[in-house]
Amino acid sequence: MVLDNPLLLGAIGAGLAVGIAGFGSGIGAGIAGASGAGVIAEDPSKFGTAIVFQALPQTQGLYGFLVAILILFVFKNAPEWAMVGAGVATGLAGLSAIGQGIASAAGLGAVAEDEKIFGKAMVFSVLPETQAIYGLLVAILLLVGVFGNSLGATTIAALGAGLAVGFAGLSGIGQGITAAAAIGATARDPDAMGKGLVLAVMPETFAIFGLLIAILIMLGIMF
Amino acid sequence: MxxxxxxxxxxxxxxxxxxxxxxxxxxxxxxxxxxxxxxxxxxxxxxxxxxxSPAPYLRDVSALLIKTNRFLDLFDSVKPEEKRGLKELLNPTLPPKEKVTFSSADEVIAYGRSLLESIEGEVKELAERLNYLESRINYLQQLKGYMEYLKDFDIDLEYVKSGPYTYVAVGLVPEDRISQLKERISSITDNLSEVIEGRTVITSEREKKVPVIVVTLKEYGDAVSGELRRSGFERIEISNLKGTPRENLEKIEEEIKECKKERETILNKLRELAKKWYRKLLVLHELLEIEKERAESYTKxxxxxxxxxxxxxxxxxxxxxxxxxxxxxxxxxxxxxxxxxxxxxxxxxxxLDNPKPVKPFEMLTEMFAPPKYNEIDPTLLIVPGFLIFFGIMLTDAVYGLLLTALGLFIWKKLGKISEGARNIGYILTLAGIATVVAGIITGGYLGDFLKQFLGFDIYKTPFALVNPLGESFYINESRPLFKIGNIAVDNGPIAILLFSILIGVLHLFIGLVIGFKENLEKKGFMEAFLNQGIWILLIIGVAVGVITNMPYLIAATVAVVVLLCIIKGYMKGGILDAMLGAMDITGFLGNVLSYARLLALCLATGGLAMAVNIMAKLIGDSIPVIGILLALIVLLIGHTFNFVMNGLGAFIHSLRLHYVEFFGQFYEGGGKKFQPFKAKREYTTVN
Structure with a gap:
């Protein structure tokens, strides 16, 4: 034990979770909001649509907030390094909101032109959330103590797991850029949806690598 | 299918x-x-x-259509904002359709002509008068503005005009140029001029200007008017006015009032006429559009x-x-x-041709892309997966009830006037029911509302199967579900994670088997085996390995599959593709792990609901008297927000799992939708 009260380190985890994820969500929602402002200047009746698209990149911040609450109030007895790892995982992965903001901005632009594309634009805009969900997943696994007394989930190694899935979660920015372009392609040719999805899902590969390594670390089979 | x-x-x-x-x-x-x-x-x-070529009646129909649109526009412009009450908005009713019995285009044309003639007879004069009044009011308003500028000049405007020997100009000059202008004019005219200034005014463009009357001898007229132009002089036309500006102002105001009064009576008359004719015009418009489509079909x-x-x-x-x-x-x-x-x-x-209970889900298929003619229609396959995933991701009985109510409302009420609303309402209703079931299984009732506020911990009772955030009556440390290696399935999250992965593998397996069958029929065994067979083999191999607890079988299957992927890549495009092929297995693993989002989103709903409850409780406990009120507000706003956000998330992430992971195994889409040659009747009916 590094500090006399494990929650002292936990507080750092909570801060990282809500702080970094909030940073990502802020930028993402800002990008989407800027597009929304442009759209409602043209057509004020699109306000509701703009709000929906702007809400998408805010979920990462929400996940950060959720994990902070879980650390501070629910899993107070989790291993201290698990708390930090959980915070880092959710926080860094929450930066995928930047990519989601880019995709949402494009989605909103496409919907402003043609309302029929709403569903498709939604699906594309939600792709870069996968990274944040993986971050949240690792955080939960760490906090709940799924892996028992494995060294990987209870010692400073847990921070490694958080870093793996967190930084790999930045692939969400790339994914957002692809998704934004794919929305444009689909708006021009609705049949491009399937192939556009394949391309847009590619950057997720790295998030999956991150998740895999995080799980391997938490399993702790190498120690 | x-x-x-x-x-x-x-x-x-x-x-x-x-x-x-x-x-x-x-x-x-x-x-x-x-x-x-x-x-x-x-x-x-x-x-x-x-x-x-198009049918001969197309010309008449088009001409009548233009006229009809003109009347509709006129009535639209006079119609008061239609006040649709909340009741109407929440429970819209369709106006009854008008029964029509025209048996040829000529009959429709004759009916249209006579209808438009009688409307024109009643409307034409009013419309023309309205037009005149509008432009008259505009003119008077402008004149009134000018008189306001000139009202300090107490002089009959009849005399402020150029005569046989004099040149007179009335207008506005920017304030900062007035003194310079005065000097210049007096030097041009050898002092044989007069510039009378009024009080500075602020024009409608928010500029400070001085009204002036410039008088000089006729022979200096051209030079002075040139100078005035250079100073930004804005001439005011008063040539046909008599009396002082003040008198004129009164007269103009009087006339504006009269014009407005008359306009109002005309508008009222037109409104009455709109009530009488509007619906008939809509019916005619629809009839003409239908005739037009028929006439144009001849070109095919x-x-x-x-x-x-x-x-x-x-x-x-x-x-x-x-x-x-x-x-x-x-x-x-x-x-x-x-x-x-x-x-x-x-x-x-x-x-698409699905039985009635499944039909609304066609919307979800079409959102991706309608199938090709010889492809499988995946609508029926979407239904169970979509509902189960949605239920798991929203997991709250109260939210589920709310969603069911919302879905029923959209389906039954708003669905009366829109097919889209009917479909989405139906889907939401079913999704709501799935959520209630999932909520009961996981013991989510507004998150942990019961425990926070009533002290009732449902996870200590047999009423909830799993606890997404920890241990429950059925699954806890002393009663683990089972053990895999050294990991015991002894708490909610890991149980749900396991379930998510299993259901994901099953989902992928179904997709793969369908894709295998399709490819087998169309492209032969080799294609089917390389595209889907490999993964079917992998799933079966790993499953058997896990069940019989033979790690070697798992390792062997994985090795064989990687080898097959390399061979497949090599066959496709040489060494480079072979190396890429070796990575295929991570792509497949990614597909499987992607289903882990079921756990993450399930927990996010419950967790955020709990966060709302914790905040409300903190506020309720720490602030006296109004604390309870504030706590209620926090609960209301927080849970609404959580419901909307996670409802949206559950919907789209369910779709994503189908579009990306599931469809990726067998579905391409891209067919051309059947568009029947059909009369669009909204206001009329033939039966």
Whole structure:
């Protein structure tokens, strides 16, 4: 034990979770909001649509907030390094909101032109959330103590797991850029949806690598 | 499980019966017309048929349509904002449709002419007068502005005019240039001039200007007016006015008031007329649009001297009906031939044909892309997966009830006027029920509301199966579900994670088997094995390995699969593709892990609901008296927000799992939707 009260380190985890994820969500929602402002200047009746698209990149911040609450109030007895790892995982992965903001901005632009594309634009805009969900997943696994007394989930190694899935979660920015372009392609040719999805899902590969390594670390089979 | 089978229908019809056939087909809407124009470029066809031009009544119909639109625009401009009460908004009613019995375009044209004539008779004079009044009011308002600027000059405007020997100009000069202007004018005119200034005014463009009257001798007129122009002088036209500006101001105001009063009475009259005619105009508009579509459809047919030939797609189950319709409408003067599709797959239109309870879900298929004609229609396959995933991701009985109520409302009330709303309402209702079931299983009732506020911990009772955030009565440390290696499934999250992965593997497996079957039929065993067979092998191998607890079997299967992927890559494009092929397995693993989002989102709903409850409790406990009120507000806003956000998330992430992971195994889509030649009737009916 590094500090006399494990929650002292936990507080750092909570801060990282809500702080970094909030940073990502802020930028993402800002990008989407800027597009929304442009759209409602043209057509004020699109306000509701703009709000929906702007809400998408805010979920990462929400996940950060959720994990902070879980650390501070629910899993107070989790291993201290698990708390930090959980915070880092959710926080860094929450930066995928930047990519989601880019995709949402494009989605909103496409919907402003043609309302029929709403569903498709939604699906594309939600792709870069996968990274944040993986971050949240690792955080939960760490906090709940799924892996028992494995060294990987209870010692400073847990921070490694958080870093793996967190930084790999930045692939969400790339994914957002692809998704934004794919929305444009689909708006021009609705049949491009399937192939556009394949391309847009590619950057997720790295998030999956991150998740895999995080799980391997938490399993702790190498120690 | 495939789109409706189509037949190609060809008919040759005597010209005088043709219009009747077109009308009947248009009312029934069973057939998508093919454009024969491109076929007629083929010399063999061109020998037999010549292109046909639109029906002769198109011109009259279009002219009437323009007129109808003009009246509709007029009535739209006078109609007061329609106040649709909340009740109407929440429970819209369709106005009854008008029954019409026109049997030819000429009848519709004659009806349209007489209707428009009688409307014109009542409206024309009023509309013209209204136009005149509008422009008169505009003119007077402008004049009034000028008089306001000049009102300090107490002088009869009749005298402020150029005479035989004098030059007079009245207008506004920017304030900062007035003194310079005065100097210049007096030097040009050798002091034989007068510039009378009024009090500075602020114009409607927010500029400070001085009203002036400039008087000089006629011979200096041109020079002075040039100087005035250079100083930014803005002339005021008063040549036909008498009396002082103040007197004029009164007169103008009086007239504006009168004009407005008259305008109001005219508007009222027009409003009355709008009430009387508006609906009739809408009906006429619809009738004319329908006639127009019929007239234009003639360009798709081919013709001989005395007959027309038409070609179109008809779903198999409507063939008999379409055939008898043509035979009846042509009174025996038509020949119908029905054949198998004679065109490549991508030209055949696709009509999804699912049983009624599944039909609304076609919306989700079409959102991705309608299937190709010979492809499988995945709608039925989407239903169970979509509902289960949605339920798991929202997991709250109270939210579920809310969603069911919302879905029912959209389905039953808003669905009356919109098919889209009916479909989405139906889907949401089912999704809501799935959420209630999932919520009961996981013991989520507004998150942990019961425990926070009533002290009732449902996870210590047998009423909830799993606890997404920890241990429950059934699954806890002393009663683990089972153990895999050294990991015990002894708490909620890991149980749900395991369930998510298992259901994901099952989901992928179904997709793979369907894809395998499809490929086997169309492209042969090799394609089927390389695209889907490998992964089926992997799933079966790993499953058997896990169940029999033989790690070597798992390792062997994985090795074989990686090897197969490398071979597949090599066959496709050499060494480089072979190396990429080795990575295929991570892609597949990614597909499986992607289903882990079920756990993450399930927990996010419950966790955020709990966060709301914790905040509300903190506020309620720490602030006296109004604390309870504030706590209620926090609960209301927080749970609404959580419900909307996670509802949206559950919906889209369920879709994503289908579009990306599931469809990736077997579905491509990209068919052309069946668009029947059908009269769009919103205000009228023929039955």
């Amino acid at each position: 495939r789109p409706a089978r189509m037949r190609k229908l060809r008919a040759v019809i005597l010209d005088e019966k043709m219009d009747n056939v077109v009308r009947e087909l248009h009312e029934e809407g069973l057939m998508e017309l093919c454009d024969l124009t491109s076929k007629l470029e083929d010399p063999q066809w061109a020998d037999l048929l010549s292109p046909s 047919y081919g013709r001989t001297k005395r007959t027309y030939m038409l070609e179109g797609w008809v779903p198999e189950k409507y063939v008999d009906k379409a055939k008898s319709t043509i035979e009846r409408a042509s009174q025996g003067c038509g020949v119908v031939e029905v054949g198998e599709p004679d065109e490549p797959e991508e030209k055949i239109p696709v009509m």
